Amino acid sequence: MNYTVVVGLEVHVQLLTASKLFCACANKFNPDNPNVQTCPVCLGLPGSLPVMNRKAFELSLKTAMALDCGIARFTKWDRKQYYYPDLPKAYQISQYDLPYSHDGHLDVKTDDGEGVRRVGIIRVHLEEDAGKNMHDESGRGQDSQVDLNRCGTPLMEIVSEPDIRTPGEARRFLEEMKLLLTYIGVSDCNMQEGSLRCDANINLHIPTDDGGHVATPIVEVKNMNSIRNVELALEYETTRQFREFQETGVKLGDPGGNKVTRGWDANRNVSFEQRGKEEASDYRYFPDPDLVPVTVTEEQLDAIRGETCELPTPRRARFQSEFGLSEYDASVIIDQGPALADYFETVAQGSDGKQAANWVTQDVLREMNERKVDIDEFAIRPDVLSSILKRVTDAEITIKSGREVFAALLADADADIPISIKRIDRIIEERGLKAVSAAGELEGIIATVIERNAQAANDFRNGKQAAIGRLIGEVMRECKGADAKAVRAMLVDELSK
Amino acid sequence: MAIELTRDKVREVARLARLKLTDEEVETFTSQLGHVLEYVDILSEVNTDGVEPMAHAVEQFNVLRDDAVRESLPREAALANAPKTDGRYFQVPQILESS
Numbered sequence: 001m002n003y004t005v006v007v008g009l010e011v012h013v014q015l016l017t018a019s020k021l022f023c024a025c026a027n028k029f030n031p032d033n034p035n036v037q038t039c040p041v042c043l044g045l046p047g048s049l050p051v052m053n054r055k056a057f058e059l060s061l062k063t064a065m066a067l068d069c070g071i072a073r074f075t076k077w078d079r080k081q082y083y084y085p086d087l088p089k090a091y092q093i094s095q096y097d098l099p100y101s102h103d104g105h106l107d108v109k110t111d112d113g114e115g116v117r118r119v120g121i122i123r124v125h126l127e128e129d130a131g132k133n134m135h136d137e138s139g140r141g142q143d144s145q146v147d148l149n150r151c152g153t154p155l156m157e158i159v160s161e162p163d164i165r166t167p168g169e170a171r172r173f174l175e176e177m178k179l180l181l182t183y184i185g186v187s188d189c190n191m192q193e194g195s196l197r198c199d200a201n202i203n204l205h206i207p208t209d210d211g212g213h214v215a216t217p218i219v220e221v222k223n224m225n226s227i228r229n230v231e232l233a234l235e236y237e238t239t240r241q242f243r244e245f246q247e248t249g250v251k252l253g254d255p256g257g258n259k260v261t262r263g264w265d266a267n268r269n270v271s272f273e274q275r276g277k278e279e280a281s282d283y284r285y286f287p288d289p290d291l292v293p294v295t296v297t298e299e300q301l302d303a304i305r306g307e308t309c310e311l312p313t314p315r316r317a318r319f320q321s322e323f324g325l326s327e328y329d330a331s332v333i334i335d336q337g338p339a340l341a342d343y344f345e346t347v348a349q350g351s352d353g354k355q356a357a358n359w360v361t362q363d364v365l366r367e368m369n370e371r372k373v374d375i376d377e378f379a380i381r382p383d384v385l386s387s388i389l390k391r392v393t394d395a396e397i398t399i400k401s402g403r404e405v406f407a408a409l410l411a412d413a414d415a416d417i418p419i420s421i422k423r424i425d426r427i428i429e430e431r432g433l434k435a436v437s438a439a440g441e442l443e444g445i446i447a448t449v450i451e452r453n454a455q456a457a458n459d460f461r462n463g464k465q466a467a468i469g470r471l472i473g474e475v476m477r478e479c480k481g482a483d484a485k486a487v488r489a490m491l492v493d494e495l496s497k
Numbered sequence: 498m499a500i501e502l503t504r505d506k507v508r509e510v511a512r513l514a515r516l517k518l519t520d521e522e523v524e525t526f527t528s529q530l531g532h533v534l535e536y537v538d539i540l541s542e543v544n545t546d547g548v549e550p551m552a553h554a555v556e557q558f559n560v561l562r563d564d565a566v567r568e569s570l571p572r573e574a575a576l577a578n579a580p581k582t583d584g585r586y587f588q589v590p591q592i593l594e595s596s
């Protein structure tokens with residue numbers, strides 16, 4: 001059946017500020033020390049007053065601008081009221097009708113890898129996070145525990161249009177979002193620590209005989225703690241909703257067809273119905289009288305534009321045009337994050353773009369994985385790798401020798417020998433890797449080797465092809481920097497005379 | 498257009514505010530709150546066409562602070578008013594989230 005999957009995502013992102021949104025408590029993930037980052041403001045004690053963190057607002061602006069949102073010149077904060085143990089004030093300071101940004105977008109690749117899906121961003125707004133509840137899982141009905149360290153930390157809510165059409169697109173939307181936010185440095189987007197969280201709204205549009213369609217009830221899926229789990233949960237929901245519709249025929253808006261919330265059980269790979277929150281969101285928003293509105297000027301936006309680095313999408317395009325990379329290679333490098341892209345750029349600038357891409361995406365990534373280090377900790381710094389590659393492109397050493405130097409440097413590093421460009425010279429010299437570019441010198445060696453191995457030379461002349469291997473091997477031993485292919489060609493030439 | 502305040506509405510608002518009202522109190526508050534709403538409703542006689550909604554009572558904007566950390570309360574102080582605690586966490590009756 002050719003139904004359409006309709007998905008909208010709501011992403012919550014914690015901002016990388018030093019202090020909380022409305023007070024000077026530390027904004028730090030600290031689960032082992034509960035309730036040590038609180039004060040009268042974030043505990044909601046009477047008489048305390050919130051004051052907005054300037055940095056948090058600037059990071060929010062930066063995010064919305066990176067998502068191509070329109071920025072409101074006037075914005076305010078509202079109280080969203082509900083009772084929950086992790087929210088001591090019994091209201092969350094959030095933004096209701098005048099969020100600071102609206103109408104942006106994020107582009108993601110479609111499932112076939114060819115097309116681009118432009119996913120609309122309805123709004124990004126800035127609010128405070130709640131604390132954290134820990135539930136007793138023994139089933140014995142013990143008390144829940146509340147840690148308010150996180151309460152009042154700055155949180156962005158990014159709401160997409162329901163433009164996403166497959167679980168795979170949802171995954172790539174989140175991957176691209178995470179990449180963008182880490183690129184511009186507004187969040188570390190660590191899903192394990194909860195600094196990137198995602199809820200998904202999903203339903204199906206099922207075609208009808210008259211050419212129209214019916215919509216299945218919208219389900220909001222929560223509790224997905226990894227990007228992969230979002231994809232799995234949406235795949236599961238797609239199948240489940242279609243099966244349920246075939247069994248019951250219940251459409252969106254029918255009795256029993258209201259929006260429901262389901263949780264995702266990552267251990268069993270199923271979604272399960274959650275109890276509806278009281279009276280579907282009667283949050284009774286009103287402007288928070290404790291906070292005055294904030295205005296934004298064009299100069300402020302210009303300043304933020306000026307300090308925002310190149311974003312992943314234009315950088316991918318530039319890597320293709322400037323360094324001649326394929327779209328695939330450009331993506332492999334960019335998708336690893338800004339540090340690897342910077343590393344690549346330094347290598348490429350001193351050598352050759354394509355070579356640099358090959359080495360970075362293969363040799364460097366492989367060795368990083370093996371050593372379990374980040375690019376910042378990787379022993380061969382980009383200027384050193386660039387120097388190796390330059391020698392290869394200048395034909396000072398062969399590619400094979402280049403790899404030998406690379407491996408030797410890593411061995412040095414493992415033995416705590418400091419690595420430098422000078423060290424490359426030493427290795428080339430010690431191992432005799434200098435390429436013999438002067439053909440004359442190589443010709444001399446070839447002549448000597450043939451003389452020394454008259455038997456093998458004769459065998460080859462008499463049609464025993466394999467005999468040449470011994471000669472090539474000997475020449476290569478004599479001069480390690482030689483290119484084996486060239487040596488073979490010269491030997492064949494010489495022996496055919 | 499005065500808002501008709503019903504007893505059910507009062508019960509609903511009380512429930513959202515976690516207030517337990519007796520039938521007698523519902524009666525009293527329906528009448529009292531009704532009068533308050535009627536009084537405030539006098540404002541709707543003013544013609545507000547073309548008037549920007551007011552976001553705040555004071556004409557002040559952009560009260561922001563620098564992103565600097567200051568010392569927080571010691572845990573003991575943070576938990577001092579908690580009805581129940583184990584010395585590390587606030588403790589509350591079990592929260593049911595899943596079915």
Ligand SMILES: [Zn+2]
Binds near residue numbers: 023024037043
């Ligand atoms: Zn605080």
